Amino acid sequence: MIKIISLFLLFTIHCSLFTVSYAGEAPKRIISLAPNMTEILFALGLDDNIVGVTSFCDYPEEAKKKQKIGGMSNPSLEAVVSLKPDIVVMTIDGNPKEFEERLRSLKIKTYVFRSKRISELSQGIRDMGTALGVKERADLLAREIETTINKISRGVLQYAPASVKNPSPFAPYPSPEKKILFIIWPEPLIVAGPGSITDDAITIIGGRNIAAKSKSAYPKYSIEEILTQAPDIIFIGRGMGMEKVSQGLLKKLKSVPAIKNKRVFYVSDYLYRLGPRTVKGIEELAGYMEQ
Amino acid sequence: MKIKMLIIILISILIFGISLVIGPRIINPFDMDDISREILFFIRAPRAVVAVLMGMALGASGAVLQGILRNPLADPYILGISSGASLSAALAILGGLTFLGTFTVPVFAFTGAVITGGIVGMMGWKKGGLWPERLLLAGVGLSFLFSGLLMLIMSISTDEGLRKAMLWIFGDLSMSEWSRIPYGMAFVTAGTVISVARAKALNALILGDEFTHSLGFSPRKERSVLFVSVGLMTAASVSLGGMIGFIGLLVPHIMRFFIGSDSKLLLPASALGGGALLCIADLISRSILPPMELPAGIITAIIGSPYFLYLLRRKNVLSI
Structure with a gap:
């Protein structure tokens, strides 16, 4: 039981401060340590640069064909190192901080995606695009996301109850x-x-x-x-x-x-x-x- | 002793009643609106009944096992039954199996528990009977094997799946519903009745096989009957709501402090004590941090252990 609990703790405790360590020219070989990172990389058109993904990376379809390096909370250090990545892309809340530290001690560059909320998504994509040398595409994707979200939240008002749209002093209660x-x-x-x-x-x-x-x-x-x-x-x-x-x-x-x-x-x-x-x-x- | 037994019965009934009324919302049974009525009859009542059944099964099984294995550290989980059930349930949860609807996980857990009990029984069987030391060691060995396999499938599953399986293993009573209760009740009642009926033989078994023989009981037969009834009770309990620690091991000891070691009284008292403790633990687990719930298994250990340690310091008698 103790073992199970400690395993459980190991899986849940991985949030803490990460540091970004990347500077230099556009990386050619990228490893993704999270399914959402893989999706963003593909959306940024970096399909051919992705050399490794986690076993949970199932979208888009091509992601399944990429080399697997283990899970999100337990990626294999050996598998990552042997793929000789220029950069390893990971998330602040899904991957263990220790793994990032190990990679850096082995002189492997890392990029940590820090956004956790929808409001931080587009900025996160922009930052990541800059770090990976695909600034324009990232900006395009981020703007697309912002536009859609704005459209949805504006659209909300269209079908909101009349009292919310035009608050009237005569309405007995706001809907x-x-x-x-x-x-x-x-x-x-x-x-x-x-x-x-x-x-x-x-x-x-x-x-x-x-x-x-x-x-x-x-x-x-x-x-x-x-x-x-x-x-x-x-x-x-x-x-x-x-x-x-x-x-x-x-x-x-x-x-x-x-x-x-x-x-x-x-x-x-x-x-x-x-x-x-x-x-x-x-x-x-x-x-x-x-x- | 009769009076002490009566007190235990009354306290258990009282706790059952309280657990129906108290929760994230306090329900006045004499003045209920529709929501309160629904919560009382379809959410809390089945939950409290499941808590009582599971607690009874674990308390009684613990008392029986400590007797037939002649070991104060024995509990229903030491035989590996729970790890077999957990492994099987985790396979169903993580594998996304649903062909039996909401019954899938309980049925898997029950099957896993029964198969494990069967294997332990086979390993413990020698020269036409069950041997306490063999049963115990077979159970411990099998436990390690199944826990290892469980950890294996958990470490290759997604974090999300892991959390679901963990919550189940920690014990979850929130999904209790009337439709599952008849099955659980059948096994728990049968197991308790058989155990209490064989209480005299159990008393003899505690004192040794030769003594049992001289009283006209067959130690091998009695041990087998008790082992099977305990196995089925524990299996039913695990399938009703996962693993709940503490009760099977320590409730029988607490009850021994109260009413002594005579199995005729100890078995029903351990059953009632287990039921009442789990009932109160579940009450706390769903009321303390609303709208969140905690796993009841954590609460049983946190409230039960200090009380047990207190008794251990105060009382002198220690026996099986």
């Missing part, structure tokens, strides 16, 4: 914003809490995350609290047979407005990674708000 719950996994119940990308997305589409008061980004949540807070919309991450696995939970929640009014939606996993596809995830959620 409350939609209460939303995003379920990551039903058994045991884990939801998207404050500080998660999904929580950001819910705010952007003009909703209110009922789990926003939890203590962690992905809390184990109380079913009783869901019944009490009565969400208007429930989103459930798709995949791993989720339609079936979630039936038990939904049965328990059958009296909340979201289920009574058939406003439970299974959505794709775009919002689990902070990358080029994050905006697609926001668009998807926004689409269900309009219905």
